[in-house]
Amino acid sequence: MIRIxxxxxxxxxxxxxxxxxxxxxxxELFCFLGPNGAGKTTTIKILTGLMRPxxxxxxxxxxxxxxxxxxxxxxxxxxxxxxxxxERLTAAEFFRFTADLYDVPRSTIDARLEEMFGLFxxxxxxxxxxxELSHGMRQRLIYAATFLHKPKVLFIDEPxxxxxxxxxxxxxxxxxxxxxxxxxxxxxxHILSVAEEIGDRIGIIADGRLxxxxxxxxxxxxxxxxxxxxxxxxxxxxxxxxxxxPGASR
Amino acid sequence: xxxxxxxxxxxxYHFGGLLRSLRSESGFKCAFILAFALAMEAGLWALFLxxxxxxxxxxxxxxxxxxxxxxxxxxxxxVLMVVxxxxxxxxxxxxxxxxPFLLTRPLRISQILGYKFMxxxxxxxxxxxxxxIPFVGAYAQHAGHTPVFGVWTLVFSLPFLxxxxxxxxxxxxxxxRWFPRRRLVRIAGFGLLIASLIVVIASSFRLRDAAGQATFxxxxxxxxxxxxxxxxxxxxxxxxxxxxxxxxxxxxGALLWATLASTALMVxxxxxxFGKRVFFEAWQRVYxxxxxxxxxxxxxxxLHRALSRFPSDTRAILLKDLRVxxxxxxxWSQVLVFFGLLGVYFVNLRSFNYHVLPPxxxxxxxxxxxxxxxxxxxxxxxxxIYPQLSLEGQALWILxxxxxxxxxxxxTKFMAAACSLVVISALLITISSVMLDTDPLTRLIGLVLVxxxxxxxxALSTGLGAVFLDLNQRNPAAIVSGFGGTxxxxxxxxxxxxxxxxxxxxxxxxxxxxxxxxxxxTAVLATLGWVGLLTAMATALPLWIGIGTLRRRDF
Numbered sequence: 001m002i003r004i005x006x007x008x009x010x011x012x013x014x015x016x017x018x019x020x021x022x023x024x025x026x027x028e029l030f031c032f033l034g035p036n037g038a039g040k041t042t043t044i045k046i047l048t049g050l051m052r053p054x055x056x057x058x059x060x061x062x063x064x065x066x067x068x069x070x071x072x073x074x075x076x077x078x079x080x081x082x083x084x085x086x087e088r089l090t091a092a093e094f095f096r097f098t099a100d101l102y103d104v105p106r107s108t109i110d111a112r113l114e115e116m117f118g119l120f121x122x123x124x125x126x127x128x129x130x131x132e133l134s135h136g137m138r139q140r141l142i143y144a145a146t147f148l149h150k151p152k153v154l155f156i157d158e159p160x161x162x163x164x165x166x167x168x169x170x171x172x173x174x175x176x177x178x179x180x181x182x183x184x185x186x187x188x189x190h191i192l193s194v195a196e197e198i199g200d201r202i203g204i205i206a207d208g209r210l211x212x213x214x215x216x217x218x219x220x221x222x223x224x225x226x227x228x229x230x231x232x233x234x235x236x237x238x239x240x241x242x243x244x245x246p247g248a249s250r
Numbered sequence: 251x252x253x254x255x256x257x258x259x260x261x262x263y264h265f266g267g268l269l270r271s272l273r274s275e276s277g278f279k280c281a282f283i284l285a286f287a288l289a290m291e292a293g294l295w296a297l298f299l300x301x302x303x304x305x306x307x308x309x310x311x312x313x314x315x316x317x318x319x320x321x322x323x324x325x326x327x328x329v330l331m332v333v334x335x336x337x338x339x340x341x342x343x344x345x346x347x348x349x350p351f352l353l354t355r356p357l358r359i360s361q362i363l364g365y366k367f368m369x370x371x372x373x374x375x376x377x378x379x380x381x382x383i384p385f386v387g388a389y390a391q392h393a394g395h396t397p398v399f400g401v402w403t404l405v406f407s408l409p410f411l412x413x414x415x416x417x418x419x420x421x422x423x424x425x426x427r428w429f430p431r432r433r434l435v436r437i438a439g440f441g442l443l444i445a446s447l448i449v450v451i452a453s454s455f456r457l458r459d460a461a462g463q464a465t466f467x468x469x470x471x472x473x474x475x476x477x478x479x480x481x482x483x484x485x486x487x488x489x490x491x492x493x494x495x496x497x498x499x500x501x502x503g504a505l506l507w508a509t510l511a512s513t514a515l516m517v518x519x520x521x522x523x524f525g526k527r528v529f530f531e532a533w534q535r536v537y538x539x540x541x542x543x544x545x546x547x548x549x550x551x552x553l554h555r556a557l558s559r560f561p562s563d564t565r566a567i568l569l570k571d572l573r574v575x576x577x578x579x580x581x582w583s584q585v586l587v588f589f590g591l592l593g594v595y596f597v598n599l600r601s602f603n604y605h606v607l608p609p610x611x612x613x614x615x616x617x618x619x620x621x622x623x624x625x626x627x628x629x630x631x632x633x634x635i636y637p638q639l640s641l642e643g644q645a646l647w648i649l650x651x652x653x654x655x656x657x658x659x660x661x662t663k664f665m666a667a668a669c670s671l672v673v674i675s676a677l678l679i680t681i682s683s684v685m686l687d688t689d690p691l692t693r694l695i696g697l698v699l700v701x702x703x704x705x706x707x708x709a710l711s712t713g714l715g716a717v718f719l720d721l722n723q724r725n726p727a728a729i730v731s732g733f734g735g736t737x738x739x740x741x742x743x744x745x746x747x748x749x750x751x752x753x754x755x756x757x758x759x760x761x762x763x764x765x766x767x768x769x770x771x772t773a774v775l776a777t778l779g780w781v782g783l784l785t786a787m788a789t790a791l792p793l794w795i796g797i798g799t800l801r802r803r804d805f
Contacts, residue, residue, distance in 0.1 A: 049651065050651060078651050102652065
């Protein structure tokens, strides 16, 4: 469903992503991990058509993102880590705006609004302006609007930032259920336990290069270590990183 | 280090950063802005000087007006400064992201209030000097005063500005703290305000009715002169004080200055006393408000059905922009004021008996009206249309991610802007033409010109807005004042002149019988061709460049 071949992105002298090759099949929940500045968000931005690659190709559902960006965008959804929305629209207006952008039939919008707002506990906030919503509420609104057009591929950048424990549980269950129904999910997170809990496969990127790609069991077998944290720290350790605080490790 | 000195240090760092960013700006841009400002000052100076000479030529009444003109000037600028102080205080005290930060630090409310009040004072009153310098310069030259006159103006202006901004801030705090939450009370209050305004306007008309009778007096002719001349009005103290000092009446001057300064300090002291007790409650009402529970979930839901024939993505953008615009009172109120004033003027053209003037005068007036409507369109294009793509800001990912192409998005924005401008400007020019009872050809040319300017302004503002996209800036004023905004305004004004002037010249030559009828027709057709070509270029080029720039851009 997602095929990346020798993808590269340069910003001047700095190379954010180098020769990244990766395949994510239909219905897989893929977790893309890496330290800050490793190239995760850049990769997602290229895959969602928000950024142009400097080299290499990326295909979604067999369609080249550079050649047919509109066709790709019809098939994908994206939940960013920082939910910047139109602050002077109400939650219901933002939902309807998204429905029109994705050409969702008018006859189904109201039913979808009830369904999605009910699912994400937004029914009481439908007439609130976006600027009046808390961070978590905004994030829920983005999830509601993203699931609206039933994307085949879902990209999520930090899926659980600012959400309460109930919504975190809901999101995890939803992602797993949608992946089982055939949706391909590509998510990045710094919360390694999330990747351990719901990820089918895990990719670890550092300095723009893919360092490891396997299931959790595969990573354990190949790189040693009992948990994902130790594998992650070993694979992504920078030469300039300081030593652990004495006595901090348990 | 105390909290107050930390705030002073932060302000110093802030100014340091501002200076550094100024140094990094292009020399051309700085020189251009400076030249523009100087030209504006020179223009205002010439205008004021001409006004003083005209008043002088009137004899008795003119001399009285000139004697009172300073008081009148400080009355009008004083009202403006109070309003400006209130608006700026709302932004700095109640809408600033800095206030929640400061409230969590070990600072007293009075310290925060004092610091933000100083910011308000500077931000709300710097523009005052843009008006006062050419005005005072022109007056001093006309009355034969020495440059020391400017020094006295400065000495009296400082406490006057302090008084205005503290009054504005105080009024704002009262309004915010006790602004009725219930809709019914708000509507009743608004109704009361409108009724009071009607009563005031009606009473001023009664005064005018008396103008033809023996009770005629100057106060009924010059609005505000009675209030400006009132001895208890601070503007009068400023005006009389400056004149007294310029005339060597030191004691009277010092007394008036002391009266002004002590009043300003008293209001500022009251603001501090009042603010300490009220500010936090008022801020809570704005910051902690849970929003309007009576708000509809969807504003203007019928519009969705009305626009059902539009492609869904175009409809989405149109509805979104309209709703955002309607929920932003500072935006629509400016449009309303600009076009509303022109509308009121055009509707009242017959009150001045302009429709019985010779055809040549009426024709000239039509071109002047086209010019004024176009100038307003240029400024609105620069102020509202140019920054709208940048104001999508970090939410642009929503559009960038959608199946909508950048070309379609830019064209939708352009069409919405151009259509709005065409409808409003065509309506205004039609009113003006009907009121002036002009011939059909002049009406048609007027309409053609405003449509051409609407298209060009819409395209230039949208296209250049895409080229000079600034997604990190959330303040429209900062976006507009950048290089792209300035270039957009200059190009729009240049287009306006290049389109209107040739027609104005052709009609002037016909009206002064310098152009034979046969040649007039050819000249009109040739000018139409020129305007058509110019409009096509000014519309297509910026849009083409803007779309290309957006396509190549990463988000």
